Amino acid sequence: MNSYLSLLFSFFLFAITIRNIWPQKMGLKGFAALYALMSFAALPIPLLTYKLYGLFGVLLAVCLYGLAAYQDTRPKNICMGLFGCVLAVILDNVFVGVRHLLPFMDSLEENFYGDFCIAALQMILYYAMTLLCGRAIRWGLLSRRGILQIQQVWYLIDAALLLFVIVFFFHTEVGAEVPLFADRMYYHVMLFAGYFMVAVFLSLAMFGAYREKMRTETRQRAFADLQDYTHNLETMYDGLRSFKHDYINILTSLSGYIENGDMEKLKDFFEEKILPTQKMITQGDYKLNQLGNIAVLEIKSLLSAKMIYAHEMGINVTIDIPDQIPCFSMDTVDLARLLGIFLDNAVEAAMETKRPEVGLNMIQNPDTVAIIIRNSMEEGDLALQKLKQQGFTTKEGHTGIGLANAQKIIRSYDNILWETTKKDGCFTQYLEIERKEV
Amino acid sequence: MLYIFVCEDNAVQRKAVVQTIHNTVLMEEMDMRLVLDTANPYELLEAVKTSQNTGIYFLDIDLKCDMNGMKLAQQIRKYDPRCFIIFITAHSELSYMTFQYRVEAMDFVLKDNPAEAKVKIRECLLHAWERHTLQTNKVHKTYTIEIGERKISVDYQDILFFETSSNIHKVVLHAKDRQIEFYGTMKDLEHTLDDRCFVRCHRSFLANRNNIKEVDTKERVIYFVNGETCLMSTRMMKGI
Numbered sequence: 001m002n003s004y005l006s007l008l009f010s011f012f013l014f015a016i017t018i019r020n021i022w023p024q025k026m027g028l029k030g031f032a033a034l035y036a037l038m039s040f041a042a043l044p045i046p047l048l049t050y051k052l053y054g055l056f057g058v059l060l061a062v063c064l065y066g067l068a069a070y071q072d073t074r075p076k077n078i079c080m081g082l083f084g085c086v087l088a089v090i091l092d093n094v095f096v097g098v099r100h101l102l103p104f105m106d107s108l109e110e111n112f113y114g115d116f117c118i119a120a121l122q123m124i125l126y127y128a129m130t131l132l133c134g135r136a137i138r139w140g141l142l143s144r145r146g147i148l149q150i151q152q153v154w155y156l157i158d159a160a161l162l163l164f165v166i167v168f169f170f171h172t173e174v175g176a177e178v179p180l181f182a183d184r185m186y187y188h189v190m191l192f193a194g195y196f197m198v199a200v201f202l203s204l205a206m207f208g209a210y211r212e213k214m215r216t217e218t219r220q221r222a223f224a225d226l227q228d229y230t231h232n233l234e235t236m237y238d239g240l241r242s243f244k245h246d247y248i249n250i251l252t253s254l255s256g257y258i259e260n261g262d263m264e265k266l267k268d269f270f271e272e273k274i275l276p277t278q279k280m281i282t283q284g285d286y287k288l289n290q291l292g293n294i295a296v297l298e299i300k301s302l303l304s305a306k307m308i309y310a311h312e313m314g315i316n317v318t319i320d321i322p323d324q325i326p327c328f329s330m331d332t333v334d335l336a337r338l339l340g341i342f343l344d345n346a347v348e349a350a351m352e353t354k355r356p357e358v359g360l361n362m363i364q365n366p367d368t369v370a371i372i373i374r375n376s377m378e379e380g381d382l383a384l385q386k387l388k389q390q391g392f393t394t395k396e397g398h399t400g401i402g403l404a405n406a407q408k409i410i411r412s413y414d415n416i417l418w419e420t421t422k423k424d425g426c427f428t429q430y431l432e433i434e435r436k437e438v
Numbered sequence: 439m440l441y442i443f444v445c446e447d448n449a450v451q452r453k454a455v456v457q458t459i460h461n462t463v464l465m466e467e468m469d470m471r472l473v474l475d476t477a478n479p480y481e482l483l484e485a486v487k488t489s490q491n492t493g494i495y496f497l498d499i500d501l502k503c504d505m506n507g508m509k510l511a512q513q514i515r516k517y518d519p520r521c522f523i524i525f526i527t528a529h530s531e532l533s534y535m536t537f538q539y540r541v542e543a544m545d546f547v548l549k550d551n552p553a554e555a556k557v558k559i560r561e562c563l564l565h566a567w568e569r570h571t572l573q574t575n576k577v578h579k580t581y582t583i584e585i586g587e588r589k590i591s592v593d594y595q596d597i598l599f600f601e602t603s604s605n606i607h608k609v610v611l612h613a614k615d616r617q618i619e620f621y622g623t624m625k626d627l628e629h630t631l632d633d634r635c636f637v638r639c640h641r642s643f644l645a646n647r648n649n650i651k652e653v654d655t656k657e658r659v660i661y662f663v664n665g666e667t668c669l670m671s672t673r674m675m676k677g678i
Binding site: 320322361363365366367368370372383384385388407408410411412413414415416417418419420421422423432434 | 536539540583585586588590603604605607608612615616617618619620621664665666667
C-alpha cells in the first residue's frame, strides 16, 4: 500500500512539473485530467510487474494528452510534456542527492508526520522550481519568433526528444538488468513502441509541411493571376483615358473645320481620323470586365489569366457573364482544376484553326449555374469517346491525362451535368452545376 | 401555319425588317403570316397569350423600355414553348451563346449591315420553316434530360449508347456528336426508353440497335456508326 501511495505521489509531482511548463495555462480541470490519465496509463504496469516501467506509461499518457487537449499548440504540448518528464526525473535525483547530504532527514523519515513533512516540502520545492523553469522556457522558447513558430520544427523536436528520453530511460532503468526472457520481450516491445511513436511524429511533421506547401502554392498562384488581372484592367483604363483625350481633340478640330465651312477638309479628316476609331472601340477590348460578375476570387483570377493568355496568343476571345455569380456548389480547387483543363485544351485546339476563337460563358439560372467553354476546332473524325480516355492525346509530348482527370473530378460530384459537343468546327464543354441544399 | 411577330423600337428599322419578311414569305410561298409588328413588348406579349399557332419572333434586344429583349423572350417561351426566337441587334458584343442557352434563341441578326441582315432574315425564316415541318411531319422520339429548369432533348436517332459512370448515380449518354454525363441510373433508363430500340448488351452498356454498324462476337465489341465502341457480354448477346 505504501509503494502504491508513493507512486501516486511521484506521478503527482510529474503532473505538477508538466503543468508548470505547459505551453498554455492549464486549469484545475486540465490538471486533474492529466493526472488521472497518467495514473491510469502508468499504474497498472508497476503494480502487476513490480517493475519501474511505469515511466513509459507516463510518456504515453503525456503524448496522448498533448495530442488530444489544447489542440492549437499540439507539437509544443508534446515537447513540453516530454521535457517535463525529464525535468521531473532530474529534480527527483537532485532531491534524493540533497537528502543524502543531510543526515538528520533520516530520523525524520522514521515517523509518519516527518515523512509527510518531507513530502510536503518536496512538493513545494518542486512547484517553485518548475514554475521558474516554465517561465524561463516560455520566455526563452515558446514566445520566440522565427523558425520555432513553424509547427513542423516542433514535431521534429518532439521526435528527437522522445527518442532521447526512451533510450535514456532504457539504459538507466531497464538496460542494466534484463536477465529474464519475459523481461527482454517486454523491453523490445517498449523499445519498438517508442520507435513507432517517433516515426509517427516524423510523418506528422512531413504531412503538415506538405499541406502547408500546397496551400502557399495555390495562394501564390491565385495572387499572381490576380495581379495579371488588375494589370490588365489598368491597361484597359489607360486605353480608355487616352481615347477620351483624343476624342476631345477630334471634336475641337471638327468644330474648326465646320466654322470655316471647309467641307473638303472635313470629309478628309472624317475619313482619315474618325472612321478608324471605330476599330479602336470594337477591337482590343475583350470584355475582361465581365469577369467582375464572378464573386469567387480564385476562379476569377484563373479565368482572367487564361483568357489574357489566349488573347495574347492571337485568339479571338469572347467572355459573356451577364449575371452576378455569387458561388458555385462545388469545391473551388476542383472547379479551378476543371476550368484550367478545359481552357488549356480549348486554347490549344483553337490555335490549330485558321480563325482561332475561344468563348467563355456563364449563366446563373434559378437553381443551376451553367459554364460553357467553346472553341473553334479542326474538323476531323475524332470520336468523343476516345478523348476522355486516360493516355489519349492528339499532341506530341503530352500525357493525355487532362480530360481523364476532369472526368474523375466531375464524377466525384452528383450535382454536375457535363455535356461535350462537337459540331460544325466548334467544340463545346458545357457544365451545369446544380445548387446544393446546404 | 406559322405566325410571325416583330418587336423593334426603331420604326425605320422595323419597316425594313417587315419588308424583308413579306418579300421572303411571298417568294418562298411558305405557310406563314406576319401577325404583328410593334415597338411595345407588352403589346406583343398580349398577342402571344392569345395566339394559337407556333410563332417566329424577331426581337430587338434594346427596346428602350423596362422590358428588354431577353426578358421578353423568356416570357414568350413560357406561352409558346416551341417557338423560334431570333434577335435583331446592334450589340455585337453580346455573344450569341448566352441567348442560345438561356432562351434557346435560334439565330442572331446584326443590323449594322442592312444587306447582310436581309439575307440573314431570309435564312432564319427558311430554317424555322424547315424545322417546323420536320417537327410536325415526322414525330421524333427523344430522350429528355432535366437539370434544374433546363431540359436537354436528344433524338433517339442520334443516341448511340448509354454507359454507366464510375459514380453510381451517374450515366453517360454517347450521341453522334455529343456526350452528356448526367444524374440518373441505368435501371430508370431501361424503364423509360423504348425497348424495341434499346438493348442492354452489357452490365454497363445500353445500346441503340439502330445505330450499330458492326458486332464483333469474337472480341465481344459493338461498333457504332461514328466509330465509338462498347462492350457486350455473352449472356446478353442474344438480345441483339
